[in-house]
């Protein structure tokens with residue numbers, strides 16, 4: 001079986017290449033960050049399982065043709081879209097629909113996107129469905145597998161969907177019209193392996209928190225510029241300041257791989273992590289950004305980390 005629409009993920013593709021359909025199991029989880037292709041992987045696998053041709057998915061058998069047209073009654077996708085999770089009613093409906101007689105393949109494939117966003121009550125309802133010997137294969141997708149109940153996890157085989165490498169994202173973005181190579185490369189660099197996120201950055205520009213984090217990082221060689229960038233982050237909303245901290249940590253750990261002054265980067269990284277932890281105590285954004293600016297002053301003044 002293969003994954004004609006899924007980008008990257010060569011390890012997963014090799015793993016499934018020679019797997020007979022009856023060895024796939026009836027409960028699978030595809031776990032990975034948002035926008036990395038989990039639903040694409042699930043849909044590809046569903047097409048392969050339901051395919052009646054030789055090279056699954058063959059693309060030309062009646063089932064494959066119906067999959068392409070979006071009319072395959074043996075396939076259903078629940079909870080699609082980043083913000084949505086299936087409701088408990090949908091989970092119950094899923095159960096009753098799985099009893100309906102299926103077509104060519106003799107079984108159904110249900111994909112449940114964002115399964116980690118189901119509340120415990122809905123997950124328990126889902127568990128009941130997974131425990132029943134129904135003629136249905138369930139493919140769950142989630143960002144963080146640990147957000148699923150242990151009882152649900154233990155019923156499923158978990159496969160990780162890897163973030164895409166930057167070159168793959170740039171190549172995909174280059175197919176879009178109206179953007180320069182430079183814009184595509186910048187969007188890919190900020191997208192953390194998510195094609196969806198890269199497309200979003202390209203279409204809507206950088207978010208305020210990402211802009212602030214990049215400004216801070218590019219100012220690192222200049223004490224005054226860093227001080228200004230830290231203070232500028234004080235204009236962010238509370239949510240954006242948290243996202244600024246997350247983005248900054250990501251940029252700092254990237255920088256550590258190439259920069260010689262790692263001691264200073266580690267001090268900064270730890271400080272930002274500490275700020276994120278203290279945010280639960282509700283300090284104001286201006287207090288946090290002010291403290292960050294003061295910390296940078298000490299850092300550059302050699303009070304915390306001697307200059308290299």
Ligand SMILES: [Zn+2]
Nearest residue numbers: 051058061064
């Ligand atoms: Zn087929």
